[in-house]
Amino acid sequence: MKIYGDYHTHTHYSDGVTNVIDNLTAARERGLESIGITDHGYSSPSFGGLTREKFLKQKNEIDSLRDQFSELNIYHGIEANIIGIDGNIDLKEEDYSRLDYIIAGFHAPAKPYNLRSFAGLYLNSYFSFLIKPSRYIIERNTKAYISMVKKYPIAIIAHINHLTKVNALEIAKCCADYGTMIELNAKHVELSYVVFEQILKTDVKLIANTDGHYKNKIGRFEEIEKYIKGYPEAETKIVNAKPGVIEFRKPIY
Numbered sequence: 001m002k003i004y005g006d007y008h009t010h011t012h013y014s015d016g017v018t019n020v021i022d023n024l025t026a027a028r029e030r031g032l033e034s035i036g037i038t039d040h041g042y043s044s045p046s047f048g049g050l051t052r053e054k055f056l057k058q059k060n061e062i063d064s065l066r067d068q069f070s071e072l073n074i075y076h077g078i079e080a081n082i083i084g085i086d087g088n089i090d091l092k093e094e095d096y097s098r099l100d101y102i103i104a105g106f107h108a109p110a111k112p113y114n115l116r117s118f119a120g121l122y123l124n125s126y127f128s129f130l131i132k133p134s135r136y137i138i139e140r141n142t143k144a145y146i147s148m149v150k151k152y153p154i155a156i157i158a159h160i161n162h163l164t165k166v167n168a169l170e171i172a173k174c175c176a177d178y179g180t181m182i183e184l185n186a187k188h189v190e191l192s193y194v195v196f197e198q199i200l201k202t203d204v205k206l207i208a209n210t211d212g213h214y215k216n217k218i219g220r221f222e223e224i225e226k227y228i229k230g231y232p233e234a235e236t237k238i239v240n241a242k243p244g245v246i247e248f249r250k251p252i253y
C-alpha cells in the first residue's frame with residue numbers, strides 16, 4: 001500500500017522537535033504528494049500548544065517555503081482538543097478561516113472547558129490504564145465525541161480510543177453522516193480488530209497519518225500497514241492510499 005500524504009504532523013511550534021522545513025523535507029524524501037502541519041491547539045500549554053500568535057507566525061513560515069517545495073501540496077491545519085463533555089473544542093469560529101482543516105482529539109493536558117467536563121471527560125482518562133472504564137463512562141465519552149462532530153466542522157478524528165475510551169463504531173457512523181474521517185494513527189493503534197471490522201462495514205472514510213513529532217517519523221506508515229494486513233478492503237477506505245487532492249470537511253462553507 002502506498003500512502004500519498006501525511007496530514008497530521010507536529011513541529012516545535014507545539015511539542016514536535018522539527019522545524020517546518022524539516023517536515024517538508026521529510027515529505028519530499030519519502031516521496032509524498034501532500035503534507036499537513038497540524039500542531040496542538042490552543043488549550044494545551046503543557047504540550048507547548050499553539051497560541052494564535054504562534055499559529056500566524058507558523059503560517060508565514062509555511063508560506064515562505066511554498067516556492068521551494070512547489071511539488072508538494074502543503075496544508076496548514078490544527079490538532080484541536082475536545083475539552084468539553086458537551087463536545088466543545090478549543091477553537092472559535094473566527095479561527096476557521098485560517099485553517100485548511102481541523103483534526104480533533106482528546107489530550108489529557110489540555111485545559112478542560114469547565115469543572116463538569118473535567119469530571120466527565122478527563123478524570124476517567126487518567127485511570128483508564130488501570131481500571132477498565134465502565135459502560136456508563138464509555139457512553140458519556142462517546143456522546144461528547146458525537147456532539148463535537150455535529151457541532152464543529154471536524155475533518156479528522158485523531159487517534160480514537162487513545163487516552164479516552166469510546167464506542168468507536170457509534171462515532172464512525174456519525175462521522176460517515178457528517179463527512180468526518182477516522183484516523184488510523186501510526187503512533188497510537190488502539191482500535192480493537194472487532195471494532196475495526198465493524199467500522200469497515202460503515203461508510204466512514206479513513207485516513208492514515210503518522211502524527212510525526214520527529215523528522216524520521218514523518219511519512220512512515222509501517223505500523224498502519226501492519227495493522228490493516230489481512231483487511232484488503234481497508235485500503236479502499238483510506239483516502240490517502242490513492243493519489244490526488246482530498247476533499248476535507250471544510251472549516252468554512
Ligand SMILES: [Zn+2]
Nearest residue numbers: 079105158159
Ligand atoms: Zn494527538
Ligand SMILES: [Zn+2]
Nearest residue numbers: 008010079211
Ligand atoms: Zn498529534
